[in-house]
Amino acid sequence: MELSIPLETVCRIIIRAREYEALVPAVDPDDGSNPTDDADMDVLEDENNSAVEEELRAVIDDLAEDEQQELIALVMVGRGTFDGSEWEEAMETASDEMRDPADYLLGVPMLAGFLDAGLAAFDLNCDGVGQVS
DSSP states (O other): OOOSSOHHHHHHHHHHHHHHHHOEEOOOSSOOSSTTTTTTOGGGEEOTTOHHHHHHHHHHHHSOHHHHHHHHHHHHHHTTSSOGGGHHHHHHHHHTTOSSHHHHHHTSTTHHHHHHHHHHTTTOOOTTTTOOO
């Protein structure tokens, strides 16, 4: 199995998905006027249209349809719905989720972990991808 989506792109999505998953609902009624006042907690609060979500949506929306489908299939393999030998079946099932791939993917809890596991099923990983040597 060879992905048409570049590994660097999948890794970028994984990194940003980790940041997105770290966001928590905004509940701090006592926002500080600066990071020290609020103990640096407000940075983790999710705001509508957060930059991380916007970037993830833009990256996913900019992918070709077959690349979006592969991303969804990688999630399905990563969460154990299919194994690596069932890639074609995962791709077929992923095609059912193509109405709005960004909504589907951002609605998946643990998206980053499932993408990581999906890559691992094909002996791929993000080690060293995007790193300056």
